[in-house]
Amino acid sequence: MNYHWNWGIFLQQVQSGDETYLDWLISGLGWTVSVALAAWVIALVLGSLIGTLRTVPNRWLVLLATTHVELFRNVPLLVQLLLWFFVVPEFLPRDLSLWVKQDMPAKEFVTAVICLGLFTSARVAEQVRAGIQSLSRGQKMAGLAIGFTLPQTYRYVILPMAFRIIIPPLTSEFMNIIKNSSVAFAIGVLELTFQARQMQEDSEQGIETYLAVTLLYFIVAFAANRGMALIERRTRVPGYIGGAK
C-alpha cells in the first residue's frame, strides 16, 4: 500500500479560497443536520397522520393512506429526489413553475427536505400503524365506552400508548433519515457527503477525508440515538412491560 498520509490537511486552506477543509466539513455537517431535522418534522407529522388513517373504519381514508405508503416506499429515494427536483416543477402552474426554477430561495435544500420527509413519512406511517394495531381492541372500546368520540379515543387513549411502543423503531428511522440525507448531494445540497467528495478531489487526501466524515456521521448518529433513549426513559409508563395487551 502506497499512500501519503497527511493528518494536517484539515487545517490547510482549500485550493480555491481562504477557507480551511475543516470549515467545509463543519458547514457540511450543519447542512446534514438541518436537512435531517427538517425532514424528520415532516416525516413525523405526516407519517403519524397517514399511519393513523390506515387504521380508521373508513375504506376511502384507508385506501388513500395505503396509496401514500406504497407510492413513497416502492421507488428508490434517489429517483424520488430527481423527480422532485427536475420533474415536479414542470407540473406546477406556469408562474409558480418559473418561480421555483429561477427564484426559489434554497431550492436544493427545500427539495431535499420535502423529498426525504415524504419518503420517511411512509416508513413512519407503517410503524405508527403497527403500534396502533399492537394495542388490544379493548382499549379502543374502553375509550368509546366512556363517551369519547373516535378522534378523542385516538387522541387520549390509542396514540399515547402506540407512540410509546414504537419509540425503538422510530429511533432507527431517525438514524436512517440522517444517513439518507446523504443522498441530497445528488442535487447539490452542500451536506457532509458532498463536502467529503469535494474535499477528496480538492485535497487528494481521500482516506483522511472519509475517516473524518465517517466519524462525524458516527457522532451525529450516536447523539440521535442517545436523544431518543432519553425520550424513551422520560415517557416510560411505570409497571408497564412489553407492547401488546
Added chain:
Amino acid sequence: MSFFTQFDFSVIAPSLPFLWEGLKFTAKLTLIAMSGGIFLGTLLALARLSSITPLAMAATWYVNLMRSIPLLMVILWFFLVIPIFTGKPMGAETSAIITFTAFEAAYFSEIMRAGIQSVPRGQVFAGQAIGMTYWQTMSYVVLPQAFRNMLPILLTQTIILFQDTSLVYAIGAKDLLKAAEIAGKNYGRPLEMYVFVALVYFVVCFALSNLVKHLQSRTAIVR
C-alpha cells in the same frame, strides 16, 4: 398545461434495449449482493453468537460500523480504498458488487441472528443428542428453520437492497438509473426517462412486496 401534451414518451421505446442493459446490471448487483450478503451475513451472525469472545466482538463491531454510516459513504469508501490496497484501478461495477455484498452482509446478519434466536434451544440439544457436531447442528437443524422463519424479512431487505442499488450512480456504475440518465441526455428528454425508471422501480418493488405479504399470510397459517 397537461402532462401528456408537454411530455414526449415516444423516446422510451427506442431506448428500451439500452435501459434493459442497465436493468440487467441492477438485477445482477441485487442478486449477487443478496446471495453473498446472506451467506456472509449468516457467518457473521454465527460469529456474533459464538462463545469465542474476540470473534463475537469483531463481528459486532463490523455490523455496528456498517449500520451507522450512510451506504453512500460506504460506496465512496470502497471505491477509493480498494485501488489503494490492490494498487490497480478498479471498475465502478466491480467496486459496486464488492461494496454491496459487504454492506448488505451487516444487515442480513442482524436478520439471521434474530432468526437463529427464534429457534428454540431445545432444537440444538436435540441435534447434539443424536451426535451431531456444531456445524451439523447448525446446517441441518437450526439454520434451515431460522431461514424459513425469516424468509419474509430477508425478502423485504432484498427489496430495499434493490432500491439502494440506484446509489451506485455516485460512482458512475451503469445501472438502470444511470442508463436512463444517459439515454435521457442522448435524446434530450431526461424528464421522461426519470418518470419511466421510477415506474419500473415501482412496479418491481410493489410486485415483490405483495409477494412478501402473500408469503407472510401463508406462513402465518402454517405456524
Added chain:
Amino acid sequence: MIKIDNISKWYGQFRVLTDCSTQITKGEVVVVCGPSGSGKSTLIKCVNGLEPFQQGDIIVNNISIGDPKTNLPQLRAHVGMVFQHFELFPHMTITQNLTIGQVKVLGRSNNEAHQRALQLLDRVGLNSQADKFPGQLSGGQQQRVAIARALAMDPICMLFDEPTSALDPEMINEVLDVMVGLANEGMTMMVVSHEMGFARKVADRVIFMDNGSIVEDAGTEEFFGTPRSERAQLFLSKILSH
C-alpha cells in the same frame, strides 16, 4: 331502561346473534350466562353500540342505538361499562383514568373531576393508590378502578362484561363485593358472568344464552329452581358441580 328488540348480528356469513329480545327496567339487576361462544359478550357490547348489529334495535333510555342519527358518544357517556381485561389506560395514573372522561366528555372542571375521583376511589377502597399507574396494581385492584372509572361518569346503568373471569380466584370477591354494593343501591345492571353465587344473591333475573340465542329468561329463583330448557340444566350442572 334497556329494551333489546329482536337483535341479530352476523360476522360475514356467520350468525353470532339470533333474534335476541329482553328488557331491563330501572333498578333491575340481570345476569347473563351461557357457555363460551354463546354470544353473551357480543350482546352486551351491542347495548352501547360498541358492536354494530344488522337487524332489530336496542333502546336505551328512550334512545335508539340502531338509529344512525343517534349521538353514540353522548349516550355511552351515561352508560357505564366494565371489561373483562379492565382496559384501564396504562399511560395515565389511577386518578387520571377517573378524571379524563369527566373533563373531556362531561366538561367538568379539573377540580370537580378530581374530587369525584377521590370520592369514588375511597368507595372502592383504593385511596392510597391514586397516584400509581394501572400496571402497578393487582388485577382485582385494577378492576375496582375500572368500576370507579365508569361510575365517575354518573351512569344511568352499568354493563359488566365478564368482570371477574380474568382474575385470580383470590381477587374475585373484592370485585364482587363492590358490585353487590352497587346492586343494593339500586343501580340498573346488566352483568355477563359465570358467578352464580353473585347471581343468586343480587340478580332479579337470569338470562341463559346458547348459540347466539336467548334460551332462558327467568326470575332468579325460578332459574335456579327449575330451568325449563335442557341446555340450561346441563350448563348449570356443569358449573355448579364444583
